[in-house]
Amino acid sequence: MSTEHQRYSTENQADAIKRYADERGYQIIRTYSDAGKSGLRIQGRAGLTQLIADIEAGQTAFKTVLVYDVSRWGRFQDADESAYYEYACKRAGISVEYCAEQFENDGSTMSTVVKGLKRAMAGEYSRELSQKVFAGQSRLIELGYRQGGAPGFGLRRMLIDEAGNMKGILSRGEHKSIQTDRVTLVPGPDDEIAVVNQIFRYFVRDGQSEAEIAANLNAKGVKTDLDRDWTPSVVRQLLSNEKYIGNNIWNRNSFKLKKRHVRNDPNNWVRAVGAFEAIVSADLFEAARAIISSRSQRLSDEAMLEGLKETLEQHGFLSGFVINEAATLPSSGAYQNRFGSLLRAYSLVGFKPDRDYRYIEINKRLRGMHSDIIRDTVSGVEAVGGKVDRDLQSDILTINGEFTVSIVIVRCMQTGAGAFRWNIRLDTGRLPDMTIVVRMGQMNELPLDYYLLPTFDMTRPKLRLAENNGLSLDAYRFDDLSHFFEMAARAPLLEVA
Known part of the structure; x- marks a missing residue:
């Protein structure tokens, strides 16, 4: 089951299965469950994976598997996948019975047709739900509500009730506790707003690089919103984020139906202009964006790869963190957009990562x-x-x-x-x-x-x-x-x- 707010809670399923077993004289000797898991993919389904592994290894003391209903195998987008797991049980001589279905799983033509239809319906349910959730989230963005994430330096999260009344500022680590409450962004302390504007002026008017700005802020003892030192990548993110001019942006990346992560085209971003109170003037922000854009567009593919190769020789490995911290390189996002992915950019300079080097920095x-x-x-x-x-x-x-x-x-x-x-x-x-x-x-x-x-x-x-x-x-x-x-x-x- 994927959430608690449904009839498919593990407790309800267990009760129904127990009643079914008692009525037919079965003894339940083991339970496999995946609480709080999405049924869209087998990945992460430890219970189902263990069940199939035990059956295929012949390490079972049971002869029948009781399943609440057909959709509990999963709401796979390929209906044949859930059929495969049932077949794996039958191939090992273990029968499958459904406790909440109105048909007997006896291999008849009728049961086969009904199961195929229900498997397709389970996948279609997920597709329809995905579309409804996306539409709902898009609507909330357009209304100026925040869909998670830290507010950023110079901003704060304001909790708003269902009637639009402000309830108070959410501190770091705090979350809303009422489902109908919403969160929006409001200006932070005056000293932080002054620092944000100073960063933009350093970049636009004084021509300072992100590395120089970070060094200046650290020398003055100014900390980020996470109470850490400034880095070039943090400064770059601040200079390019439209929330500082009041725009609410969402759907830059998506992971629909658990298929694959996609970096969406800017035309597909959900954007609400003027959703928050701006703390940086639009002219100053656009000037900074123009500098960043022209800097990345001016570099050819060959120049970007040459810089990446030099960084590889300097550090011995590459990662998104290393790229973002290199003052002479565009951001890791620029490499992803230009070459399709960081892994492809790595391969073009002869680097094949054998692990995710972000963990090195995190562990450090x-x-x-x-x-x-x-x-x-x-x-x-x-x-x-x-x-x-x-x-x-x-x-x-x-x-x-x-x-x-x-x-x-x-x-x-x-x-x-x-x-x-x-x-x-x-x-x-x-x-x-x-x-x-x-x-x-x-x-x-x-x-x-x-x-x-x-x-x-x-x-x-x-x-x-x-x-x-x-x-x-x-x-x-x-x-x-x-x-x-x-x-x-x-x-x-x-x-x-």
Whole structure:
């Protein structure tokens, strides 16, 4: 099931299947489920994949598979795909029965025709739903509402209720909690707006490059909206984003029906002009865009590839991050637009990546964060009167001489289906009493939340977290470490008495 808001919740399906089994004298000995998963592709469907793998390997103690209805195999765009998985069961001598269908799956002509029709209907349902969702999202964009993402330096997210009344500014990491509420962008603090305009003036009037602007801002101690140093790519993104002149842009990229990621032509972008209050004049923005456009158009394919080759020789590898940080190169997006993809541009300069080098930069950043988070944790415990002993070799913290804590930072990864996952490896060697899992956000820039996992309750050394994990794991989830600090607090004896 893909969402909780439907009759296909796993609980409802399980109840219906159990009633069916009881009526026919079946004993359910194993359940395969894919909670919160899209049925458009087999990728990410761990339950279905395991079922087929067990059946094909002959590692089954059952003779019948009970399925809620025909569409539960998946809403594949190729109707033959769901038929294939049913056939894989039958080929291994295992029958398939549908618990909520009005026909018996007995191999008759009627059941075959009905199943084929229902498989096609399941795929068509997804296509129609995709079109409706796209139309709805496009409408919200045209009305000036934000469809996710950080607001950016100089801007803030304003929460609006169903009647259009402003409810307040959303802080970093906060999200709306009511489905009918909307989010729009409003100007941020005056000092940030002044910096944004100064960046445009540096670029347009003073002729400074993105690298020079970033160096100037860092020298002045100005931080980005993510509280980090400025880089040329961050400056370039700011100079080219139309939200600073009040335009709401959406559908630059799409991933419809889980088929493939597509960089859409600008003519297909959904655009709402003047949706937000502008903080940069249109003339200044257009002047900056003209400079960026002329700079990229002036370079021939040969010149772009020659610059890419020089960067490869300098760094030994290429990635989108390396390209964006190179002051002499166009953006990675320019290479994608010119050559169709970064991989094709790589191949033209003789580079074949054997891994995604973005992870190198992300891991480097997370390693740098680890000591900062340990320092902040120690400071938080000491602030509430607790005592911390730190093992400098293992970074295990002993709190008040009573329990030990390990801190793990977990990178956010995106699956091929577009979902976000976090892989946790617990410290089974030293066995701390508790592991603080710092789960990073989608951009791996800031912590998303924290899990306080007691070793006693963890039965596996590795965990794979989704965005929502059910009560068994999310009961340990917290937005910050204040709960942990309360555990470490020391109370005066008179107060206890």
